[in-house]
Amino acid sequence: MADTLDLFGQSGPEALSDGAVLMRGFAVSETDALITGIESVATQAPFRRLMTPGGKPMSAAMTNCGAAGWVSDRRGYRYEACDPQTGRPWPEMSDGFRDLAVEAARLAGFEDFTPDACLINLYEPGARMSLHQDRDETDLSQPIVSVSLGLEAVFLWGGMARTDPTQKIILRHGDVVVFGGASRLRFHGIAPLKPGRCPGIGARRYNLTFRRAI
DNA sequence: CAGTCCCC
DNA sequence: CTGA
Numbered sequence: 001m002a003d004t005l006d007l008f009g010q011s012g013p014e015a016l017s018d019g020a021v022l023m024r025g026f027a028v029s030e031t032d033a034l035i036t037g038i039e040s041v042a043t044q045a046p047f048r049r050l051m052t053p054g055g056k057p058m059s060a061a062m063t064n065c066g067a068a069g070w071v072s073d074r075r076g077y078r079y080e081a082c083d084p085q086t087g088r089p090w091p092e093m094s095d096g097f098r099d100l101a102v103e104a105a106r107l108a109g110f111e112d113f114t115p116d117a118c119l120i121n122l123y124e125p126g127a128r129m130s131l132h133q134d135r136d137e138t139d140l141s142q143p144i145v146s147v148s149l150g151l152e153a154v155f156l157w158g159g160m161a162r163t164d165p166t167q168k169i170i171l172r173h174g175d176v177v178v179f180g181g182a183s184r185l186r187f188h189g190i191a192p193l194k195p196g197r198c199p200g201i202g203a204r205r206y207n208l209t210f211r212r213a214i
Numbered sequence: 215c216a217g218t219c220c221c222c
Numbered sequence: 223c224t225g226a
Contacts, residue, residue, distance in 0.1 A: 055220085055223080056220040058219065074224070076223095132219035217224095
């Protein structure tokens with residue numbers, strides 16, 4: 001069974017912790033549509049490096065699609081219906097994006113995922129994301145679905161306290177991580193991206209994170 | 215008060 | 223520092 005799936009670059013869901021599941025290669029067959037979708041979003045809402053509340057630019061660039069988009073500036077973190085840079089609503093979340101996220105959540109044991117936000121992070125070599133929690137969403141009973149595309153990255157999977165030890169997990173093109181339940185508020189991050197190049201995508205990693213924000 | 219997704 |  002596992003061998004058959006492995007022929008297609010996939011394997012069964014793998015538990016990272018209580019409520020957190022890694023599905024290797026789950027999104028590989030959707031690569032072309034996902035990349036096209038990201039490029040379409042980026043033409044309407046360009047990637048930009050947000051400021052942290054402390055006033056420093058993040059190293060990963062971000063954009064969003066869906067009814068709500070995550071933003072950060074000197075006033076804090078929040079979700080906004082419109083892109084502050086253009087004043088227009090964030091681009092629609094396509095059915096293809098939504099269906100992929102809902103199906104991944106379902107396979108991970110979360111039946112009623114209704115995402116309204118997709119944050120798209122663009123990492124270039126050297127970019128990172130320090131340990132943080134996703135806690136700006138209203139309904140913490142809904143999971144986060146994270147899709148990795150392009151260059152591989154070292155995912156830091158921590159605990160409920162910032163100082164808890166972290167597990168290092170290599171996330172490759174097409175891998176999907178779902179975390180919810182007891183793991184919904186775990187600290188997590190991304191180690192500085194190593195240089196490299198991915199066919200068709202280049203020296204970049206995209207990360208799509210689907211959330212129920214409002 | 216709590217939060218602090220930054221330091222390439 | 224900001225915003226609940």
